[in-house]
Amino acid sequence: MHKLVLDREPQRKASNAPGIPLDVALNWDIRFDEQAGALSVENSETVVTLSGFEPRRCRAFLDRLDGEHSMDRLCEESGLGERECTAIIAALLDSGVAHRVSAFNPATGPMSGPQFAKACRDLVPRWKNRLFGHSLWRRLTSGAAPRALFQGWLLENFHFIEGVTLRLGAATAHCADPVLRRHFIKHFAEEYDHCEFFRRALRACGMSNEEIDAGAPLAGTLAVIYWARDAARKDPLCYAACSAFLESTGSDRQSAIDFFQRLAEKYEPSAVKHMAQHAQLDEDYDHAGFLEKFCADTGNIDRPRADRAIESLRGFVETLELWSTAVERHYSDESTLRPCPVRIYGVTPGTIS
């Protein structure tokens, strides 16, 4: 974690013409924290503490730092002086929690497919760390999750993996480019029946086929499936970017092996064996390289299209976090695994006061 404390104003003069939007925006993943009279701007890697500046004014300034406000408006609406604003902006840019809006100049031309794939590939490890830092995954890894939660997680995995027919089927059907479609068809042929691994895992946990078939996916699981279907309807590139997140790569393959090892120790080894087999089969198919192969055939990608696809990937990761929360909340109660005539989702019993 990189930390930077800004506690005085550098003697620098801003050079922004009145009325012209400032070429700086705060990054998408920023959170704010106020402690001991100072506002901090932070993401998962960096904290910038703005000591010596009035927190309320700083927050008003940062809320408006979006590439649309001019310096004079920022000063007027936040109550900060121009020198203060300039100092804060310099610190934010230096620490990488803000960016120049004009940095990606459309006039320089579109990205190549491989450039886009590399940008995604650079992001994925950071976002996997973020996702697997969720309490669901930490509790599963440590064995702190009750067995019902392990089994519920497995059940929702079954629904999600079976949902490849809905996700990848949609991506294939909506893809107008026959060259790109071939990638989807190949991937579909290799994936469509992998739910069997999870069915076997559930059977190993003692669930009957009837019990597995009787349940419907949780809203959180449908959220992931529907997100991918929506991406498929928008653009094959959006879908491919999301798909890249799901496949293990060299860097996280060992983490996956370790994860299965921990699950086998804490829960049901005969169930985990089937999941590990599934991961191994994906590796044999080289699904890790799907995005690179796909992007080799996309041709150049203009900026709005690249923005949409990267936003789709970001939203997919957020949806997987939502899924983790939904699974953890629902299956922490053992009774939710028992067959019921109609599932009642979400409201704690007896909550009316």
Add this chain to the structure above:
Amino acid sequence: MILLDARPLLAPSTRTEAHAGKFCVHSAATTIEYTGERAHLVGEMLSLLDGRSSVVEIAAQVGIGLEQAGALLSPLHDEALLLDTALELHEGSGGEFFNGFRRECRFWSQHIFAGRFWKHLRSGAAPLSMVLGWGIEFYHYVKYADEYMAAGVAHCSDSWLTRQWISKHFVEEAGHGEIFLEGLVDCGLSRSRIRDAPPLPATRALMNTLMESALEGALPYTACFGLTQPDAIAPTIAEHEQFYGSLRDHYPAAAGLFAAFLSHAKIDAGLKHDRTTIERILEARRGAEPSQRRTILRSVRRLAEAFVLFHDQIADFYAVPSCQVPRRALRMEEILFT
């Protein structure tokens, strides 16, 4: 009157209380009070209201007559605090199924409004970020009607008449996102920032659920509006004014947003949306086959879960002071150059 072969499930959000010879069932909207022998009997029935036993079986277990069992359950049934888990199986006319469907929609509506988001909002203690965040997410949801309702029309393979009903509804609702956008701008938020803000994943999930229903066809699609308009008699404008007025008193900085909600509610009231398209479809078809009933109920139950998720995530995300309101979209330049 509750059917004897109904399998009632008591709304889990209700709170029960036995005190001084009385037995009370509290919901957010009402309290049902039983006294004397009735209090004792309802107390005994309570554990059987789990959706597994029919009214006949419950009566036998408690040792009372069918008429008495029906009379005891009727107040809960009338307030839609019981879900009949066997609704799709009952023989009867389309009108009877529709009444049961409407009651189930009221059940889910109350379930959604019993969630922690609504408690926090109504308490007046929610941070402004949560109120405005809700407005932004609601804007995305309303605006998306321009897409999923169009899909609902385009994927309706019923009669031309059904398509006309669905089309009219679409035309009436299209463009209403602007009302909420203006309301949020009145609260001081940037118009372009609101438009660019990525919906929360649960908001997108709600929008996608509506789109999926639209793609599936007229029955699952029109069933969704049973949940968004659950009351046989829509709330009056005075009731809307009272509700949004109380929120405005709690959160004066969001007055523009509540004015938008009220303005939208008045438009809907003027359009008489209380008669839903699915009611017309069921009338025209003279009922629905069991498989069609299952399709209708699956659609509304799926949407109810999506609404629960939607409100939960607003409460999770926007109630934290550290969040950004509106959220910011990720752009490629941010990845390549920071």
